Amino acid sequence: MSIIIDEELCTGCASCMESCIYGAIELDNNMAKVLPNCTLCGACIEACPEEAISLKRNGDRAQKIDISHFKGVWVVAEHYKKKIQNISLQLLGKGRKLADILSVNLTLVILGTDFDDKLEEFSLYGMDEIIYIKSPILKDYYSDLYTKVITELVLENKPEIILIGATPTGRDFAPRVAKRLSAGLTADCTGLEINLETRNLLQTRPTYGGTIMATIRTPSSRPQMATVRAGIFKIPEK
Ligand code: SF4
Ligand code: SF4
Structure with missing residues (x-):
């Protein structure tokens, strides 16, 4: 694209x-x-x-995509010192609502190591499943590696929505993944809603220096990727 x-x-x-x-x-x-x-x-x-x-x-790829094959809402976890960052927990809260509207699973994706004893605690935040890619080389964030692993996971599992924190890390790998997948990405969202008829994610973000709110859709590409600002959504109760 x-x-x-x-x-x-x-x-x-x-x-x-x-x-x-x-x-x-x-x-x-x-x-x-x-x-x-x-x-x-x-x-x-x-x-x-x-x-x-x-x-x-890209015309060839656009023709090949059947968006009905994409199902589910993903939140890609950001973590530091074995702790999932608040922005990821906030996204789980919003992701749960979006997944319920679409009647699909909510999945937390963790790339890292040493999280085995934390998975049960994470599951209390309301997701249906956790994809945990465990490797010592994923202990710390590494741009190329994250991009490669997440891209391959998406190609294999075909989620329809991916939510990522609009943090320095999220802003780094999200556009790289989107580019490899030819997927739509809206940066710095402050609002997320669903059009149930089309299953499109309505991604609202400020523009014109914050004076106007724009709502962006990517109707013919999947997954629909959004980075979301911290503090917009609430952390769900355990
Ligand atoms: S606003 Fe987005 S799409 Fe437009 S030039 Fe900037 S990065 Fe590219
Ligand atoms: S916003 Fe103005 S400068 Fe930019 S493409 Fe449109 S007309 Fe041209």
Whole structure:
């Protein structure tokens, strides 16, 4: 996938630059230009008043995807010193609600080591299952390794929604995984809802410096990936 600027429609207003938290878009001769660090988050598409920005999909892959094969809600755990971070627990609370609406399982995905004696405690937070990839080399976060392992897990298990904390770690691996999967990713969400008719995740995030809220959908790609800001959702009671 790639972000395309329609040069005939672009007026050089720079709204897209202001909406891009990654600094991945600039003006060149009064024309928007997308830079290589674009994460395909889609925020600039919503921000453009001229509808000059679009997401171009890889045609072959788009045809191959049958979104009905994707089921379930995943939360990818972030941890430190054998403790799951609060943002991941908050996502379990919201993930439970989304999974219940969709009538699917909620899964916590842990990449790490030394969590065997913690799994029972984690299960009290309301998930249906835990995927625990245990290895000493996953003890600490390593960008390429996380990207590779999570990508392979997704290809094997086909979740329809993946929730990740909008932390430095989450912001690092989420776009890498999304790019490998040609999946939609919305960064820094502050609201998540479900359209049950389409099973689309409605991902709301601030744009225009926080003055406007944009709701983003990725109707023809799966999984639907979202990074979510800390403190938006509550940690569920055990
Ligand atoms: S927001 Fe749209 S019209 Fe304005 S510079 Fe960006 S692409 Fe061009
Ligand atoms: S898709 Fe996202 S990262 Fe890429 S240019 Fe647009 S706002 Fe920036």
